[in-house]
Amino acid sequence: MAKPKVKEINTQADFDERVRRLELSDETLIGLYRTMCTVRHFEYTADRLYAAGKVHGTMHLSAGQEAVAAGTRLALQPDDYLINHHRGHGHFIAKGADVNLMMAEFLGKDTGFNHGRGGSMHIADFQSNNLGANGIVGGGIPQAVGVGLALQMQRRKEICVCIFGDGASNEGVFHEALNMASLWKLPILYICENNKYGMSMDVERVVAKLPIAQRAEAYGIPWSTVDGNAVVEVYEAIKEAADHVRAGNGPYFVEALTYRYFGHSKSDRNLYRSKEEIEDWKQNRDPIMRFTKHLLQAEVFNEEQAQEVDAQAEQVILKAVEFAEASPEPDLSTLMDYIYA
Amino acid sequence: MPEMTYLEAIRQALWQEMKRDERVFLLGEDIGVYGGAFGLTHGMLDEFGPERVRETPISEATIVATAVGASLLGMRPVAEIMFMDFVLLALDQIANQAAKMRFMFGGRTSVPIVVRMPGGSGTGAASQHSQSLESILMHFPGLKVVNPSTPYDAKGLMLAAIRDPNPVCFVEHKVLYKTKGEVPEDDYTIPIGVAEVKRAGRDITVVANNIMVMKTLHIAERLAQDGIEVEVIDPRTLLPLDTETIINSVTKTGRLLVVHEACQTGGWAGEVIASVVGSPAFDYLDTPVRRLGGRDIPIPYNRGLEKFAIPQDADIEAEIRMMVSGKV
Numbered sequence: 001m002a003k004p005k006v007k008e009i010n011t012q013a014d015f016d017e018r019v020r021r022l023e024l025s026d027e028t029l030i031g032l033y034r035t036m037c038t039v040r041h042f043e044y045t046a047d048r049l050y051a052a053g054k055v056h057g058t059m060h061l062s063a064g065q066e067a068v069a070a071g072t073r074l075a076l077q078p079d080d081y082l083i084n085h086h087r088g089h090g091h092f093i094a095k096g097a098d099v100n101l102m103m104a105e106f107l108g109k110d111t112g113f114n115h116g117r118g119g120s121m122h123i124a125d126f127q128s129n130n131l132g133a134n135g136i137v138g139g140g141i142p143q144a145v146g147v148g149l150a151l152q153m154q155r156r157k158e159i160c161v162c163i164f165g166d167g168a169s170n171e172g173v174f175h176e177a178l179n180m181a182s183l184w185k186l187p188i189l190y191i192c193e194n195n196k197y198g199m200s201m202d203v204e205r206v207v208a209k210l211p212i213a214q215r216a217e218a219y220g221i222p223w224s225t226v227d228g229n230a231v232v233e234v235y236e237a238i239k240e241a242a243d244h245v246r247a248g249n250g251p252y253f254v255e256a257l258t259y260r261y262f263g264h265s266k267s268d269r270n271l272y273r274s275k276e277e278i279e280d281w282k283q284n285r286d287p288i289m290r291f292t293k294h295l296l297q298a299e300v301f302n303e304e305q306a307q308e309v310d311a312q313a314e315q316v317i318l319k320a321v322e323f324a325e326a327s328p329e330p331d332l333s334t335l336m337d338y339i340y341a
Numbered sequence: 342m343p344e345m346t347y348l349e350a351i352r353q354a355l356w357q358e359m360k361r362d363e364r365v366f367l368l369g370e371d372i373g374v375y376g377g378a379f380g381l382t383h384g385m386l387d388e389f390g391p392e393r394v395r396e397t398p399i400s401e402a403t404i405v406a407t408a409v410g411a412s413l414l415g416m417r418p419v420a421e422i423m424f425m426d427f428v429l430l431a432l433d434q435i436a437n438q439a440a441k442m443r444f445m446f447g448g449r450t451s452v453p454i455v456v457r458m459p460g461g462s463g464t465g466a467a468s469q470h471s472q473s474l475e476s477i478l479m480h481f482p483g484l485k486v487v488n489p490s491t492p493y494d495a496k497g498l499m500l501a502a503i504r505d506p507n508p509v510c511f512v513e514h515k516v517l518y519k520t521k522g523e524v525p526e527d528d529y530t531i532p533i534g535v536a537e538v539k540r541a542g543r544d545i546t547v548v549a550n551n552i553m554v555m556k557t558l559h560i561a562e563r564l565a566q567d568g569i570e571v572e573v574i575d576p577r578t579l580l581p582l583d584t585e586t587i588i589n590s591v592t593k594t595g596r597l598l599v600v601h602e603a604c605q606t607g608g609w610a611g612e613v614i615a616s617v618v619g620s621p622a623f624d625y626l627d628t629p630v631r632r633l634g635g636r637d638i639p640i641p642y643n644r645g646l647e648k649f650a651i652p653q654d655a656d657i658e659a660e661i662r663m664m665v666s667g668k669v
Contacts, residue, residue: 114445145403146413146416153411154415173433179400341448
């Protein structure tokens, strides 16, 4: 089984070699950059809206983890199914969800994906096979077994991508689900987005043996780990895994090592980690910063073009805020809607 | 009309629906060669094959979650939880997931699954294999909770449950499995959410579910010889509860007794009673409303102790006689 070592920081030579080998065009690379910028603007804008008192409920921001979302999406087919976790904005944006409808849902508006019933934690877009995020840690992991089973029974070519965090790997259903997915050779790509903390608990304090991905071995599932802050490496790892799954070989497990910048949820004083640690990740390992440097050195774009893409991404999010703020609240007369089909 | 057991009626419903609709499949523990712990799926593996009669590891939460996930892609899964007690292992998937997905996602999807689960005491299976947990399941909007008492109802409700676009908990009773009744061969459904007056009477309304329906009907025949006419109502569905049928009956009889095997505290009798006393039927009540539930204890193993943990014929009869005599 493949067990690539995680290199903390990849070199420009590594990057260039990988881009060549994977035949990634400049357009594709800039597309990845655009996705990551869009996610980051969404998250920082969400934080600002929250600070401004415009958000009623909670949120779990994924700033710092953008490379996992962007790299994963590039490795998948548009029709592949997604089951997501509560820190899911990035994955939804990468999958192509309309950010206007996402922002409207975040602000609890009737025009949101869920008519304001779900909020940040439950965004789903069934038209794009995005089966939603889950507020119960690990709750989606066994549901992916059902999605994979239906795909297998219906003899379809799509696969199910199930993304969850490090904390979810300690839920009982994680183990039930991996066992069943492997037994039945289901087309499921499990991605553990290890951002080092489950709320406040360092992964080293709650997982008896690292990496988390080696748990897959107990269920006969091939696995790998990847630097989740290196977008092209994420793409390569997920592509290899997705190809394995799509070829009918059963599930695959990838653990992407990354880091979240914001607290666990809306309010978090970061008592469980040092400012130095957070700054180290931001200054030295930021996925967008690293990718930008590589692209500049590879002359995929120049500073000015980079800023332009970033500014465009910001505009998309600002327009989404305008749309959301101008949208109506759900009518109170609709309170009892959507309970039963 | 052919006579068959409650167990056979449910099997026939599953069988016929799997023939009719290729999206329907079964999943659960030991449902294949073994035929399920009670033999309910006996013969179905041979008929439908291992893909549609899918035997699972002992993983209740993931059994239900698998049904949920498959239903999102248009399948119509029927999951078996071997004993109702084990549904507690799957409660996250039932209560937090299946029941809420349509609502949380703004009506943009639905979760058409059936989760079968045999409950009830009477088999010496002790505290962890004998509970009646249907009242718990009524507390989750988005679910439907069906609870048939006769072979006829069991088949019609199972066909309705599989075709329902919502998650349905199908609560069976182990002691009823061997009871017999007339069941048509044809395809028919019984609407979910509609109670049935199993016996008409003028003196008292007794609302009961599963085995308590049989017991109460039996007692009602005896009481009729003494001139006491008992109206017996089987809700058949506990969520949504058909309060209208019950309220109409109480308006006529002026007396209400609710009987169930589930522990009395927090049992669904409280829900029925609250619905009635909060309705115009209150003005027609001649006696205080009463309930007779299981004792508030875990089900014991010993035969004698087990028997007396739940309402017995004599208890029900005494309660009815007391209420009708006005000496409450």
